[in-house]
Amino acid sequence: MIIKILIITFILFVLWRTTLMYRKNDITGRELMIWIFFWCLVAGATLLPQKTDIIASWLGVGRGADLFVYLSIIVLFFLAFRIIVKLEKINRDVTKVVRHNALNAKKNQES
Amino acid sequence: MITSVVIPAYNEERMIGEVVAGLKDKVSQIIVVNDGSTDLTAKMAKQAGADVISHSLNRGQGAALQTGIIYALNKGADVIVTFDADGQFLSAEIDQIIKPLLLGQVDVTLGSRFLDDRSDIPKEKLLILKVATWVTNLYTGLKLTDIHNGFRGLSRQAAALIEIRQDGMAHASEILEQIRKHNLKYQEVPVTIKYTDYSRAKGQKVTNSFRIIKDLLLSRLG
Numbered sequence: 001m002i003i004k005i006l007i008i009t010f011i012l013f014v015l016w017r018t019t020l021m022y023r024k025n026d027i028t029g030r031e032l033m034i035w036i037f038f039w040c041l042v043a044g045a046t047l048l049p050q051k052t053d054i055i056a057s058w059l060g061v062g063r064g065a066d067l068f069v070y071l072s073i074i075v076l077f078f079l080a081f082r083i084i085v086k087l088e089k090i091n092r093d094v095t096k097v098v099r100h101n102a103l104n105a106k107k108n109q110e111s
Numbered sequence: 112m113i114t115s116v117v118i119p120a121y122n123e124e125r126m127i128g129e130v131v132a133g134l135k136d137k138v139s140q141i142i143v144v145n146d147g148s149t150d151l152t153a154k155m156a157k158q159a160g161a162d163v164i165s166h167s168l169n170r171g172q173g174a175a176l177q178t179g180i181i182y183a184l185n186k187g188a189d190v191i192v193t194f195d196a197d198g199q200f201l202s203a204e205i206d207q208i209i210k211p212l213l214l215g216q217v218d219v220t221l222g223s224r225f226l227d228d229r230s231d232i233p234k235e236k237l238l239i240l241k242v243a244t245w246v247t248n249l250y251t252g253l254k255l256t257d258i259h260n261g262f263r264g265l266s267r268q269a270a271a272l273i274e275i276r277q278d279g280m281a282h283a284s285e286i287l288e289q290i291r292k293h294n295l296k297y298q299e300v301p302v303t304i305k306y307t308d309y310s311r312a313k314g315q316k317v318t319n320s321f322r323i324i325k326d327l328l329l330s331r332l333g
Contacts, residue, residue: 088329095174095278098166102144102178103185106164 173282222262
């Protein structure tokens, strides 16, 4: 029971932070909806864990909790992959900017 | 015929002046790309007579080389030689790197320390270089004896075709991949690598090979 209270409190905290980010225009309305949907699913699975067993059995997984762990790992791997790729792109963009500035500064120096 | 040397340099105040001075009478233009150094590299290079371009942030040897090559091309270079800033190469050997390009025999010349026994290669480097060369030859389809040697020459056409996207040390492998991709004619040229205490401290560590592999793999994801 305590774990449920902790998880729900955490979800409420995350939803509050996400809403603040939306108000500051740090995330779009679409992103806000996706996060609300995701955290509502997590809240539902926390409050009614027996319901997740039904979905798990459809997918051939023993328990809902196991399904949740499997899905979490897949999502985390995907996010890590996305972040690495994005980081690579940002690195390349930084190089482009630094190069552009360096060549421009040299050009200005010469003229 | 304009021959430009591009030297990427990061915190090389101790050697850069000497390196530039050694090249002065041998080429038309010496371009030092000061890659975000926090020491007097830019000043020393300029005093020695180089054209200095400064990156505001350290972006890596590959990034600095590409900046220098773009600048050299803009300045009308016919032949571009890449050269290290740590004093490992002999400026006297630049003629051998340039000659096949001037004669139009090849598009790219690649320095090799393994074509004869003029370089005294430390044992710990020897093994890793041999393995790296074998692996690179396998996936590029080239037949080379030395793959991570920064002493190379590019014709204007080759320099314009090769675009270095690898900011770090993986650029050396990337250049070879692009030689293959653009079907450029290449030739290895024997060169000397001097292993001084300074160059060994500044040079690549064996552990860097893992970073190079990581960079090459990641570049295929992006």
